[in-house]
Amino acid sequence: MTWHVAEEDLRAYARGELAPPLLWSADTHLTGCARCRARLADAVDPVALDAGWERLDAELDAPRPGLSERLLMRFGVADHTARLLTATPVLRRSWLLAVLSLLVMTVLAVHLADRPALFLALAPLLPLAGVALSYGPSLDPSYEMAVVAPMHGFRLLMIRTVAVLTAGLAFNGLATLALPEYGLLALAWLLPSLALTATGLALTPRLGPVLAPALVGGAWLTLLVMAHLHTQGTPAPFTAAGQSAAAAVAALATVLLHRTRDRFDVRPVGGFPEGGAL
Ligand SMILES: [Zn+2]
Known part of the structure; x- marks a missing residue:
């Protein structure tokens, strides 16, 4: 990993306010980086974190591939x-x-x-x-x-x-x-x-x-x-x-x-x- 999710982005992510494409970057990165997940856990209260992971789960489970x-x-x-x-x-x-x-x-x-x-x-x-x-x-x-x-x-x-x-x-x-x-x-x-x-x-x-x-x-x-x-x-x-x-x-x-x-x-x-x- 050469970079990590920025502090302010992590907080916005936790609040559910991070917009694409930063949101996708954060999602992708968080699935692979335990350190940022730990920082995320420190940065937010557990309720918001659960909501974030639920949303990430749903996104990972339900990709919507187009025709092409x-x-x-x-x-x-x-x-x-x-x-x-x-x-x-x-x-x-x-x-x-x-x-x-x-x-x-x-x-x-x-x-x-x-x-x-x-x-x-x-x-x-x-x-x-x-x-x-x-x-x-x-x-x-x-x-x-x-x-x-x-x-x-x-x-x-x-x-x-x-x-x-x-x-x-x-x-x-x-x-x-x-x-x-x-x-x-x-x-x-x-x-x-x-x-x-x-x-x-x-x-x-x-x-x-x-x-x-x-x-x-x-x-x-x-x-x-x-x-x-x-x-x-x-x-x-x-x-x-x-x-x-x-x-x-x-x-x-x-x-x-x-x-x-x-x-x-x-x-x-x-x-x-x-x-x-x-
Ligand atoms: Zn990281």
Whole structure:
């Protein structure tokens, strides 16, 4: 245990006034930490404590898995993993619809202007944004629960990344099917997608979950503008040489990411307060 429930949170918890997601953090933590349970017992009168444990019991006994969560579990995904996946904000309907409509508009624009580079420029940014948004405290109500849950931070990151990346690549793939006249060129977003996402993740422990993907996305757009200004025809990132470079970057970033995996397990800035004087 690297942190404990803060004193004021413990008191709020005992009064039944602690709100999610702090409530979930406290619940999860208290089930596994005898020291905090003892502090809780000291902090409150027995009646309130009993009520708290009854509520915790009821919550543990009666999870309400949604449709997608039940589906995932039916396909053999462990229940806590399914919970984390369905709590991933970018896997919710609103995000998926936004991505889908952006892709539809881009495909229409490509058809109108005969510029496949419009799609090829945008497509790699979507998985990068999706992964970035799924790994940050700002948007994710299950974030704190995930941080205190007994799951390894890097493992959680990888589960979510794979899920979000798969969804993003599947959408891009659908859009590619809508551009048959460009043949294999319409698939030239795939390797840059992997390169951008892996680089964004690899830089996250160093630069933070906002700056890292923003810099990577900015670098990608800069690269495209430079390529557009200096070459005629297919922009450099989508030529054979550019694709090989993207594959190399993706491989390098993946190695770097794996080597820095321990850095994902530290509490991010703005995380939890250390527990009181204990
Ligand atoms: Zn504790």
